Amino acid sequence: MITAYKCKACGQMMYPYHYRCIKCGAREFDKVAPSDSAKLLTYTIIEQLPWGFDERGRVLGVIEFTNKVRAMALIDVDADRDEVKLGMKLSVHWEPVRDDYGEKVYGIVCRPA
Amino acid sequence: MKPVVIAGAGMIAFERRDDDSLVDMLAMASLRAMDDAGLGDHPVDAVIVGNMASGLFNHQVSVASALVDKLSLYPAAAERIENGPASGGSAIKHGYQAIASGMADVVLVAGGEKMREVIGPRATDVVAYMAQPEAEYVYGVSLPAMAGMFARLYMKKYGVTAKHLAQVAIKNQANGLLNPYAHIHMKITMEGILTHPDSVVSNPIVADPLRLYDCCPVSDGAAAVVMTTPEIAKTLSSKPPIEVAGIGQATDTHALHEREDPTDLKAVRIAAEKAFAMARCAPQDVHVAELHDAFTILEIAESEHVGFFEKGEGAKALANGVTSLDGHLPINPSGGLKARGHPVGATGVAQAVELVWQLRGEAGERQVRDAVNAFMVNFGGFGNNVVATVLRRES
Amino acid sequence: MRIDMELERYLRPPDREMPPYPAKVITLATGSKMVVRQVFREDVPAILPAVRPTLDIPRDYYDVVGSRVYAELLAWYRYRYRDVFCIIGQIDGLLVGLVNSRMFSPQLGISLHTLAIERGLRIGAHLFAAKMEHHIEYLGQEEVLITAESPIGFRRWMIEYGLELREGQHELGGAAPYALTREMYFDAKHRLVAGERPVPQELMEVAQREIRVASETDIIEKILGARRREIL
Incomplete structure (x- = not known):
């Protein structure tokens, strides 16, 4: 799973790593481990993926973990994309998000909680 | 700092140009700008090229040196400036700095990109290289996807509708019909792209809520300007030099999710404020603007962030025709990225070329009347590096 | 040229009875109405002039696709290709694209080619969808075998429809065969198949009166998008 960073001086939460606090x-x-649940801040259903993906489309979103860490994530809703709603609660997993010519690349995968 | 003017402007038609290499396109656009400036044999001190990804698209780097060579402008200094889709705006800024500092008297600034050498999904992938690698790119995010995530929140917060987005596309494609340099020459209709049930297929979702006609095309093209001092410009040609009155640039977080308010295009706001402050004028003084409508939502959002309209009023202004060619503040008379096309490194320079033509009264059928102050936004990354520029006709 | 009908009896393939494809009208992004309808053997001479200019256009493999379409249409016209159907798109009578296909067996369809003459309006996508619609819904087939000869086709068909890779070869040779099944078709239908029926009478009359074909120069320029290159 990802590691987030909390500024010792001002408490700002960051992901990914910055050498200086963004605030x-x-x-x-x-170092902060994100909590295992999150809510959906925004999303898109991307129907035309860049080169490197053989699937037709996927749901990508920005999530906020319960402990305020934010990140982009793959939203796995199988076939029913209509169930994706802003603010919905999500369970968070660390799973392959991309296949790089046979090599699995891991990332955040969320499912409706 | 010394005042700086654009003495010459030129571009080639944006489209898919299989027969021309990137450097050929840059050279053709440059010759037009040089001839337009009446440069003749006057030496060029520096050549600055705005380009994002020639290495990836075309397997060629050091394109500024290559352009000097094609044009036999040795021993001019030469650099390529890379700032993603704002490479062109950045290149103009560097041209400005070179003249204003006194380091150069005449600078040729050219922007270009040849994207159609690769197939569409590969181009989408290359453009996505500007996303944060481990926190964004890895998920398969594209620029349309980022714009889709932004649009979802912006539309909800400010009451922007799919109809408003379609109005941007229809307006800009109508303007593009009047621009012989535009990639897309096609009049689209509200029925065809939104209200008819067939529009689900004719105008498919790309990154929900954005659809095909909400996105700019992938284009090849180049544009160029000759920048110099007002004194030198007067010796070259009788055309009115266009003053580069103000330039502002600002950056924001790389990852979209790290922005405190994801609907706030902070870099657009700050870049515009800086440009207006430098030009000693206000958004209300602008007569014509070129905004970076890579996605229709961006034209509306930028028109608010730069101060033309209050937040939430941009879509209404659009719907009321304020931003149409015959409106009070025409936006994207060229057709914008939507219709002119978006060869990424060329766009900022092409925006300046259009505004030079508008300010000189050379814009033909799409001429905006009596423009004195013109404004452009060149939006890099997904709004994490933005260049805003004010151009002015000397009175 | 006199044809020796005695010999022709042996050479001409028997044709299967195929239910007709009911014409439809699709509204394009421009608001234009494209009539999509089946054409028949006797229409081939009117269509060939639209295909001919593509033979010399290497861009996007128009030359490969165009020459094969030309040969397929001609072979069909001269009774050397069996169980073929052809669907065209017309705007105000003007031919803007065509697709052809074959009924290999009652269960299996073979998708041949898709040729868009007007570009940038998703005409190829609309016509390809119409071809699948005919195979599955009107011919009642279980599966259509598809291959791609251009990268555009590959991306569009394989990914948009989520096709399945099949063993063996496609009749056209070349790239691997992929299959569209009934199930896949009905899953994708709402996204990919457009159009209204019946076609209003006045639109249908214009379409049927004449299959108009753009000039050779116009066709080349439409495909290459190069209409302004001379001056710009």
Whole structure:
């Protein structure tokens, strides 16, 4: 799973890593593990994926974990894309999100909780 | 700093140009700008090329040196400027700095991209390389996908509807019909892209809520300007030089999810504020604008962020015809990225070329009347590096 | 040329009875109405002039697709290709694209080619969908075998329809065969198949009166999008 970073000076949560805090510029952080549930802040159903994907489309979203870490994620809703709603609760998993010519690449995968 | 003007402007038609290499396109556009400036044998001190990804699209790098060579402009200094889709705007900014600092007297700034050398999904992938690698790119995000996520929130918050988005597309494609340099020459209708049931197939979803006709095409093309001092410009040609009155640039977080308010295009706001401050004028003083409508939602959102309209009023202004060619503040008379096309590195320069033509009264059928102040936004990344520019006709 | 009908008896393939494809009208992004209808053997001479200019256009494999379509239509016209159907798209009578296909057996269809003459309006996608519609809904077939000769076709058909790779070869040779099954078709139908029936009488009359074909120069320029290159 991803690691987020909390600024020791101002408490700002960050992901991915920055060498300086995006809010106050401080350089020391506590590592934070995201919680295992999140809510959906926004999403899109992408029907035309870039080169490198053989699937027709997928749902991508921005999520906020219960402990305020934010990240982009693959939203796995199988066939029923109509069930995707802004603000919906999600369970969070660390699973393959991309196949790089046979090599699995891992990322955040969310499912409706 | 010394004042800086655009003395010459030129471009080639944007489209799929199988027969021309990137450097050929840059050279053709450059010659037009040089001739337009009346440059003759006057030396060019520096050549600056705005280009995003020649290495990836065309297997060629150092394209600025290659352009100097094609045009035999040695020993001019030469650099390529890469700032994603804002490469063109950035290149103009660097041209400005070179003249204003006194380091150069005459600078040729050319922007170009040859994207159609690869098939569509590959081009989408290359453009997606500007996303954050481990936190965004890996998921298969594309720029349309980012715009889709942005649009979903923006539409909800400010009451922008699918009809508003379609109105941007229809307006800009109608303007594009009047622009012989535009990639897309096709009049589209509300019935065809939105209200008729067949539009589900004729105008399919690309990245919900954005559909095919909400997105700019993938194009090949190049545009160029000659920048110099007002004094030198007057010795070259009798055409009115266009003052580069203000330039502002600003950046924002790389990853979309790290923005405090994901509907706030902070870099657009700040870049515009800086440009207007430098030009000592206000958004209300602008007579014609070229905004970066890579996606229809962006024209509406940018028109608000730069201060033309209050938040939530941009769509209404559009619907009321304020931003139409015959409206109070025409936006994208060229057809914008939507119709002119978006060869990424060329776009910022092409925006400037259009505005030079508009300010000189050379824009033909799409001429906006009596424009003195013109404004452009060149939007890099998904809004994480934005260049805004004010151009002015000297009175 | 006199044809020796005694010999022709042996050479001409027998044709299977095929239910007709009911014409439909599709509204395009421009608001134009494209009549999509089946044409028959006797219409071939009117269509060939539209295909001919593509023979010299290498871009997007128009030359490969165009020459094969030309040969397929001609062979059909001269009774050397059996169980073929052809569906065309017309705007105000003007031919803007065509698809052809074959009924290999009552269960299996063989998709041949898709040729879009007007570009940028998803005409190829609409006509390809019409061809699948005919195979599955009107001919009642279980499966259609498809292959692609251009990258555009590959991307469009394989990914948009989620086709399944099949063993063996497609009748056209070349790339691997993929299959569209009834189930896949009905899953994709709402996204990919457009159009209204019946076609209003006045539109149908215009379409049937004459299959108009653009000039050779116009066709080349439509396909290459190069109409302004001379001056710009």
